[in-house]
Amino acid sequence: MSGHFTSLLAAAAHEESGERVPVTVLTGFLGSGKTTLLNRLLKLPDLQGTAVIVNEFGTVGIDQDLIAQASDDTILLPNGCLCCALRGDLVEALTRLSEQDEIAGAPLRQVLIETSGLADPGPILRTLMGDPAVRPRFAVAGVACTVDAVLGMGTLDAHPESVQQVAVADALLLTKLDLLDGPPAPALLERLQSLNANATLHLDRERLPVALRDLMQRQDALSAAAAQADARAETPFYRPVNPAIPTDQAPRHRDGIASFVLVRDEPLPREAFFAWMDLIVASRGEDLLRVKGLVHLAEQPEQPLVIHGVQHLFHPPMSLPAWPGTDRRTRIVFITRGLDAEALGQTLDVLVRRHMRSRRSAP
Numbered sequence: 185m186s187g188h189f190t191s192l193l194a195a196a197a198h199e200e201s202g203e204r205v206p207v208t209v210l211t212g213f214l215g216s217g218k219t220t221l222l223n224r225l226l227k228l229p230d231l232q233g234t235a236v237i238v239n240e241f242g243t244v245g246i247d248q249d250l251i252a253q254a255s256d257d258t259i260l261l262p263n264g265c266l267c268c269a270l271r272g273d274l275v276e277a278l279t280r281l282s283e284q285d286e287i288a289g290a291p292l293r294q295v296l297i298e299t300s301g302l303a304d305p306g307p308i309l310r311t312l313m314g315d316p317a318v319r320p321r322f323a324v325a326g327v328a329c330t331v332d333a334v335l336g337m338g339t340l341d342a343h344p345e346s347v348q349q350v351a352v353a354d355a356l357l358l359t360k361l362d363l364l365d366g367p368p369a370p371a372l373l374e375r376l377q378s379l380n381a382n383a384t385l386h387l388d389r390e391r392l393p394v395a396l397r398d399l400m401q402r403q404d405a406l407s408a409a410a411a412q413a414d415a416r417a418e419t420p421f422y423r424p425v426n427p428a429i430p431t432d433q434a435p436r437h438r439d440g441i442a443s444f445v446l447v448r449d450e451p452l453p454r455e456a457f458f459a460w461m462d463l464i465v466a467s468r469g470e471d472l473l474r475v476k477g478l479v480h481l482a483e484q485p486e487q488p489l490v491i492h493g494v495q496h497l498f499h500p501p502m503s504l505p506a507w508p509g510t511d512r513r514t515r516i517v518f519i520t521r522g523l524d525a526e527a528l529g530q531t532l533d534v535l536v537r538r539h540m541r542s543r544r545s546a547p
């Protein structure tokens with residue numbers, strides 16, 4: 185066996201198996217209300233042990249001054265956006281945090297990264313999942329994205345970064361609803377749904393900070409990914425995540441981004457599954473905006489494998505000690521650009537059948 189996915193598994197065996205600190209990424213286009221939300225979040229109770237890393241685009245760090253409760257535990261990364269110029273600094277900041285291991289006297293419990301409004305969060309997620317200094321200590325808890333209820337549609341039209349931000353989010357937090365006379369425009373809600381039907385949409389302004397805190401405090405990022413797959417997949421085979429839309433019309437936006445869940449009833453042979461993952465990561469890694477799910481491997485029927493990846497990079501696959509519920513099917517959520525869901529599933533089936541045949545014909 186070879187390939188990125190397979191080698192990750194080998195690496196995982198050597199990495200610390202200790203608890204990893206959940207990291208939540210707060211993204212959203214310029215001016216969409218990230219800092220405002222962060223300020224409101226920091227007023228909530230039950231955030232001891234939270235480190236906040238703020239990044240902004242520009243030469244002078246202003247956001248830190250705007251964050252009312254900024255302290256030594258807030259690490260500002262000025263001079264450019266986290267996803268490109270400052271990628272090294274993110275690693276440095278996280279390494280420092282992990283060495284420090286406590287925040288104002290409380291053990292380090294969680295990290296929130298507020299990205300620059302211009303950042304594509306993909307590279308940040310890849311750093312979190314792929315950097316050897318970061319990966320053993322931190323795990324992605326989730327991605328929250330603020331969307332301006334007034335300007336959101338125009339922003340999505342004009343700025344591909346904003347499309348990426350929405351596409352990879354677990355939670356979409358609609359801001360500035362108070363500036364509207366009525367409810368948010370159905371066209372905006374449909375666009376968000378078509379870009380990312382997986383994400384939870386939060387429309388209650390009062391509850392946005394709590395929604396963000398809930399995302400940050402999901403106990404285990406990986407089982408949260410699994411739970412999401414769990415909630416979305418109800419039918420055998422695969423289906424688009426929006427059940428109202430027939431399978432052959434999986435939500436596919438003009439941006440080419442689609443999300444769907446691949447479901448398999450039968451346990452998958454490890455070798456065939458890994459070969460399939462290696463194949464799609466190698467051939468279409470660029471287009472895998474996010475992949476997360478639970479896999480029922482034939483060789484370990486009681487311990488589901490959790491997979492969680494962004495483009496070419498995956499968290500080292502981890503096995504849960506037991507199934508989180510009664511549903512033991514393989515369920516994988518894909519958020520992709522231009523990937524054919526059916527072809528993806530068929531490729532897996534071909535590899536499984538080939539594996540079965542070779543097992544039968546083995547002496």
Ligand SMILES: Nc1nc2c(ncn2[C@@H]2O[C@H](COP(=O)(O)OP(=O)(O)OP(=O)(O)O)[C@@H](O)[C@H]2O)c(=O)[nH]1
Pocket residue numbers: 212213214215216217218219220221240247300301302330359360361362363389
């Ligand atoms: N009325 C209203 N104004 C808001 C809301 N959220 C943010 N704002 C305002 O929108 C402007 C931008 O908000 P910020 O929180 O700075 O946005 P940001 O996403 O952090 O912006 P960048 O750091 O530039 O990416 C500020 O003037 C806020 O006061 C909201 O829910 N309602």
